[in-house]
Amino acid sequence: GVTVSGSVSYADGRLSFSDNALSQADGFFDYGSVHFLTGANAGLMREVKRYAERRFNLIDPLPYTLNIGDNFEAIAGC
Numbered sequence: 001g002v003t004v005s006g007s008v009s010y011a012d013g014r015l016s017f018s019d020n021a022l023s024q025a026d027g028f029f030d031y032g033s034v035h036f037l038t039g040a041n042a043g044l045m046r047e048v049k050r051y052a053e054r055r056f057n058l059i060d061p062l063p064y065t066l067n068i069g070d071n072f073e074a075i076a077g078c
Contacts, residue, residue, distance in 0.1 A: 001032055001076035008039075010055075011066035018055045024076075026052040031077035034058070039070035048077065 006019040029051035036044050041062045050057040056074070 014061040040064035
């Protein structure tokens with residue numbers, strides 16, 4: 001799938017976050033994955049349940065709260 005680099009611009013705990021710089025259509029990352037590159041969750045990957053309005057909702061929560069500025073790579077779903 002297509003891989004896009006991003007940075008957390010809004011975080012809501014350990015299960016959802018937004019990147020206001022992304023321009024992909026709703027659903028683009030559904031059932032894809034996010035690999036966290038920096039921050040407390042660096043090195044971890046999670047599956048995306050839903051992507052809408054630049055917001056990622058993960059299937060499983062991360063062990064640590066996300067922070068603004070955490071970098072990630074998102075891979076588009078099938």
